[in-house]
Amino acid sequence: MSDILQQLDQVLEARKADSPDESYVASLYAKGIEKILKKVGEEANETIMAAKDLEHSINIDEDKEHLVYEIADLWFHTLVLLASQNLTSADITTELQRRFGLSGHAEKASRPQE
Template identity: 65%
Template sequence: MSEVLAQLDKILQQRKTESADSSYVASLYAKGLDKILKKVGEESVETIMAAKDGDAEHLVYEVADLWFHTLVLLAHQNLSSSQVISELERRFGLSGLEEKAQRTE
């Protein structure tokens, strides 16, 4: 699974140098952070709606869109999926309550 994420990270970084006319991701980058955030928000809502509909196939499709646009956001911010994976790994063995108590925010 992390191979797919690593491949996506690489492609998303490459899209930063491409013309907005040649790539959907490049066009998102060209439109800036607000457009990317709007897409993440739209995909979040679509994921919620799919879950409420109870259609497993549609839910998987929408979660894939949400994950993809979240990866675009990470790449735009010069972050990668591996950093998120590392954070999830750090949380293994912690209860959700312990993890929340450790937050400084």
């Protein structure tokens, strides 16, 4: 799985040098962080709606495919967000690895208080 994430990281980094007229990702970078955040929010909402549809589904297989499609869009736009902030999927997998095997309650309790 990390191979495709690494490949996406490389492509997203390369898109920083592309023309916004030639690349969707470059156009997001050119529009700035607010546009990227808006896209992540839109994709998160679409993921939520797809999950709700699946919960009450008559056509389980089709709705599962739709949920996977929406989550792929969400992941992709989240990777664009990371790249725009000079982060990569490796930063996230490192954090997930750090958390692996920890109780969710213990991990939450270890966070700095806001």
